[in-house]
Amino acid sequence: MDQDTIWTLVGKKLNNEATPEELRQLHQLLKQPWADVYSIQILEAMWRQNPNQPPRFIPYKLQQKWDKLESKLETDDTRTDTFQDPANEADPPVKSMRQRFIPALTAAACLVLGLLSIIYWKNHAGNYNVKTYQITAARGNISKIILPDGTKVWLNAGSEIFYKTNYGNKCREIRLTGEAFFDVVKDAEHPFIVNTATMRIKVLGTAFNVRSYANDNVSETSLIRGRIELTTASNPHHRIILKPSEKLTIPNKKGSHHNKNEAFMTLSALHTTKNDSLPSEAQWLENKLVFDNEYFDEVAKKMERWYAVSISFKNAQLKEKRFSGKFEKESLNTALEALKATSSFNFFMDNGKVIIY
Known part of the structure; x- marks a missing residue:
């Protein structure tokens, strides 16, 4: 089977055992439509993490059948690979999903191309086998990324996500600062968890928006579809279940000048209008x-x-x-x-x- 062959050839390549013919064969196999979900850098990083666990390739036909929401969210045809091997730091960084139309910054855009999204790694304190990947969307830009399990993430300007090389072993856990929209692949055995400074969100498969910038007065979680379980940093034992079209707002700092007379947390409906395809909380996805x-x-x-x-x-x-x-x-x-x-x-x-x- 071609998928098994790819995994075997990746291992041979990393162990310097692949012949020139096998390297050409690997190159050709990775050109197959069903295999373009992962770049060679991603596959190498995954092989180093666990050589006995081949990735689950996403069939090309399923990629074409993105649901209605996905088609609304696409703002460019550039796909961003994000699982970069630390050993290949010289590889080009991921591309930004697209640059917004800002006339004043157009000339400067060429100078910062390649800095729109930055991936780098760092050793996890006290554990040299587990490393952390960081993905950044620069101010003035939106970046789309695809996590190793196929979950799609859109990062709003000035946002970052972090995840470790053991992502998906027991759970799929990331940390977010800023704002992101998640379209999570369903996997009941590996819950998807988002951690921010003020909340922890647990899902199985759903679409939702999280805004948690450090310098904002409030953090918000907006559920588009599915179901999520949420706990706050100040009360981690109290679980809150959000239903579709609901939003939870939490003050970032108690007693900040806007929050003195406001409730600790607020549950409300998303802002929707008849002519908009998305609620206002997620319209940044449409620029x-x-x-x-x-x-x-x-x-x-x-x-x-x-x-x-x-x-x-x-x-x-x-x-x-x-x-x-x-x-x-x-x-x-x-x-x-x-x-x-x-x-x-x-x-x-x-x-x-x-x-x-």
Whole structure:
């Protein structure tokens, strides 16, 4: 069987036992449509992790049958391999899913190509057999990645995920800082777990969005389909079950200036409208910057990540203003002018820095 042959040839290659003919055969086999899920770097890393456990190749026809949500989420035809072998650090980093249309940054885009998503590894403290992979989406960009089990992850701007080389042995566990959308492959024997600074989310197979930026006032988990079990860092023994179209909001810092009079956690419905294919909580997947009745300083943080700029306030009272809006291809200046038209403030822009006053 071709899949078994690939696994055998990968082992021979890594042990320097493969003949030139076998190396050519491996190269040809990896060109097969059903085998393009994993790059040679991914296969080598997986073989080193467990040579007795071949990967589960995803048939080409199943790849074509992405569900309706998947087709909505695709914003480019570039697929990102993410399971890079630490021994091949010289290999090019993964590509960003696509670069947003930001006129002011177009010229700079060529200079940072290849830095949009960065993968590197580091030894896990006290254990030299287990290593940690880190994947980063730079500010101003969205990255799509595929984990070793076929789970698809979209990383929003300024986000990172971490997972270890033993991913999938007992469970599929990752750590997230920032925002990501997960379309999880169902596997009842290997639960999928997402850890953030404020919550722990456990699923079997589902689609959901998590936002947990360190400098935001709140963290959110929004369930699109399926079912998830959630616990908070402050109360790990209390389990919360989310149903489709529900969102759980948790303050990141107790007593922060917006949260003084707010409940510890809030369960609410997702924001949906008739003309939108996705709730507002996940419309960043369609390259839309959306905010619903949010404080200006929270809006500013989203705009910082979206447009890769820094924004500061000269007048702290302006942070308390609330805005609702949706931007897609608008430049930063156009977006700020639109907000300015609905409220009284001014702004100054210079070399990637914005001052609100």
